[in-house]
Amino acid sequence: MRTFIEHLGHTSFAIHRGPLRILIDPVLVSRELDFRQPACPAWFFDDLASVNAVFFSHAHDDHLHPPSLLGLREDVALYFLDRPKPGGAPGSSAREILTALGFRNLHPYLEGDVIELGEDVRIHALPAQCSGEGEEQCALLLETPDVLALDAVDVTDSPRTREALEPFRGRVDVAFVPTGASVQWQGFWNQLDPVGALALCEWLKPARIATCGGTLSMAGRPREDRLERYPVDRAHWMAAAVTRAQGAALLPWKPPYRLVYAQHDLERCALFQPGRRFEPARGQRRPQALLTTFFTGYHPSKPNQRWGWGDNDLARWLEPFEAIREVLRASTRDLSYLLERCQASVNKTPAAVLAPRTLRYLVEGKAFALAARLVALLPSKVAEPADLDAGYFAAVEALLQGEPALTDAQREDLAACHWLDRGLFHLQCMSRRLKELARRDERTEALRASHLSVLRDSLTQRRPVLGPYHLRVTRDLARLLDAREPSPETAEVLCYASAAGIRYQPLSTLEALLLDQCDGRTVSEMVGDVSEALSLPPDDVQSAIFTFLSHLTHESPLVLDWSH
Template sequence: MQTFIEHLGHTSFVIQRGPLRVLIDPVLVLRELEFRQPACPAWFFDDLSSVDAVFFSHAHDDHLHPPSLLGLREDVALYFLDRPKPGAAPESSARAILTALGFRNLHPFLEGDVVELAQDLRIHILPAQCSGEGEEQCALLVETPDVLALDAVDVTDSPRTREALEAFRGRVDVAFVPTGASVQWQGFWNQMDSVGALAFCDWLKPARIATCGGTLSMAGRPREDRLERYPVDRAHWMAAAVTRAHDSALVPWKPPYRLVYGEHVLERCALLQPGRRFEPARGQRRPQALLTTFFTGYHPSKPIQRWGWGDNNDLVRWLEPFEAIREVVRASTRDLRYLLERCQVSVNKTPAAVLAPRTLRCLVEGKAFELAARLVSLLPSKVSEPTDMDAGYFAAVEAALLSEPALEEPQREDLAACLWMDRGLFHIQCMSRRMKELARRDERTEALRASHQSVLRDSLLQRRPVLGPYHLRVTRDLARLLDARPLSPETSEVLCYASPAGIRYQPLSTLEALLLDQCDGRTVAEMVGDVSAALSLPHDDVRSAIFTFLSHLSHESPLVLDWSH
């Protein structure tokens, strides 16, 4: 029997012995794993059903890649390092990501473990220094009767790794090491550079040395006019390597290629051509790779890059890439329904999940997957103003909901409420982003705020505060649709409003809701009298409560209350 090692590119590998097929850090929605090269997502392999197990060295996006993993069946065995990054959010751990993607067959491991698989294949989990930003990671040593292969991607040369490899020195048949360290903007390398990798190999003494990761994933040479993340390319690495290692020890080929080992002898190497070898025999491939990329929030033409309406993207720039895939998405409701049923809500990063998340959640929780898939397939057009989204997108969602005959009346009412909230909160979010650009927090600003508060206090009784336009008042019975978190018994309503820090969700007591009801053009003096008489409270106490509550809202967001009347 032989062992096949296929290096697909970047840090993605296939290990095959007999019928057993194992993936390591798979990025599978790019035919050529060159991350700078724009390309429409398409599976590297046409058939992923024969994969038996997947191993992850760590949870970075280019190793644990959600769009690629959604091409695998849900019961495939997944092995991952169960040591989350200290201080990281629980949902960012490998376990949480894989669970959210719908996988059920999870196998956590720790450094020092040895995972025994079929066909006499064992994988040693080697300790490694965590990445520069604190991500826990490991190296993997693949052992079969035919080959001993080291996968040392994205790790630095540390005493702990050397100690774990001491027993294997001089026995490793092929060691995959980075082509070059990535520049971290904090001012340090995140992997072994070429000098460090070769020094590590001088110590390990593998029979052959191969490159992986780094500039291997970049299309073309580093550009001299730009600060590159990987400033040293594979040609530089090879030039340094020939001065430190015998030519016969270097694997000269650029992936994708296959190494065939039998009894620790490299019997042959075959270059792979994924664009030809993995084309379907007949018919057109369903656009699943594109859909998983779209569904998980990665760029439609740069599927290794996260994309969304985030801090760095304005609305127009976010929507622009979807123009090219509009018709494909519209014709793919069957595949979108499968993704909605398989994945947890947190995975969905489509425009529907960003613009109408509560409406979509209500449909999914109600098992209305067909209608939910149609909503996901509705891509808004590029807009010049956020208000254009009302007619260009939210009206289309509303029409889809109204035209669905299978909805029960209570569900239809809930969906109408959810859409009302989604539409209002979208505009609040747009205003919050604008406020963030304008917000200033310095001594002068704080002094002006204090002065403003003093003026309000001195003239309070004559003021006629009214609610501004960028807020949403959600009653207690509808708050269950606003957020899954339970409300405290004292909460009567939830006030949503725009602030420089994003949308604020302010729980309101019965008294606070009553005070907001009074903000309809009457003076604060009239409000004090009405509330005092209604609740039999002293005027001074009511006046103090009104000022404290309304001035807090004003301080959080000047758009919630208009004091100028």
């Protein structure tokens, strides 16, 4: 029996021994796995049904890659480092991401663990220094009767890693070492550069050395005026390695290539082309790589790059979707499968960004076919957000109204969801503008304080009126905002744009009554009406009015118009 090690590119590997198939950090939706070359996403393997296990060294996007993982069946065994980054964002740990992608056969491990698989295969999880921004990671050592191979992934040369490797010094058959030193924005080195990689190999004394990681994935010479993600490329590595890789054979090939080992002897090394590798499994659902890339929010023509609507850049966000419009229209069956399989947090499509409440309502109601048609409904490239009213949101409304299978209650709820999505999208656009204005004007806080001081002095003569950039959501509809029932004290929810994003302000019965009074009456008249209606002292009512309205004014200058 032999062991096959296939280096697919970057730090992605496929291991074969007998019937056992293992993937490590699989990135499988770029034909050449070369991050420099934009290409329409396509599967590296024609079928992945025969994969038995997948290992992840850490949770960075170029190692735990959602578009690629959606090509795997839901019950495949996944092994991941169970050490989330301290203070990491919700949903960013390996466990949370894999669960959201619909996988249910999860196996966490820790540094120092040895995972035993069939056919005398062991994976050693070696401790490593965390990345510059605090991501816990490890190196992986593959041990079979045929080969001892080190996948050093993205690690640096640390005392902990050397201590773990000490028993294997002089025994490693092939060491894949990262040689593209990654300088993070914090100024930390994130992985080995060629000099550091060779220093580690001189100590470890492997029989053969190969490169992996950044040098294979990025291009471009270093620029001295800025920190670079990968400031050294493969040419730097080869120039250093040929002079310093003493006592070890240097593997010069660029992946993808296959190493065949038997009894610790390298029998052959062969380049191979991506294509049909395994026989397709009957009945196995596997959507196009283009769909999984689009669905998870990656750039359709650059499947290793996350994509999303940035600040005031709606047109740029929509541009790459133009080329795949017809593909999506013909793919509602596969989109329905992805919607049914994945949690809502995975969906990063335009429908999930522009109409999230409408989409969530359909998915929670298991109307996956209609939800898939909504996801396939791409907005046209627009110059202004307002253009989406006549385009995208009108098309969504027509789609929902033309669906005969909906009940009257569902139709009413969907109309409310659509109204919320449409209004909140415009508030989101306005909040981005407010953020930009606040960033430009350093006097913003001082101006707000001065404005509130003037309002306090002239309060009783003012006639506050609600501005146009808000939504008042009744208690009955508030559950559609975030799929949760409002608290018993909440009468309404006020949604408005601020420089910090959309605010969702729960309103008590009194606060809702105060907003009802903002219809052109003076504050003095409001105090009298509320005081009489609720039998409260006028001074208390005036204080409550100023406290509540000044809070809204401080949060956003657009909620209330005080100029009357």
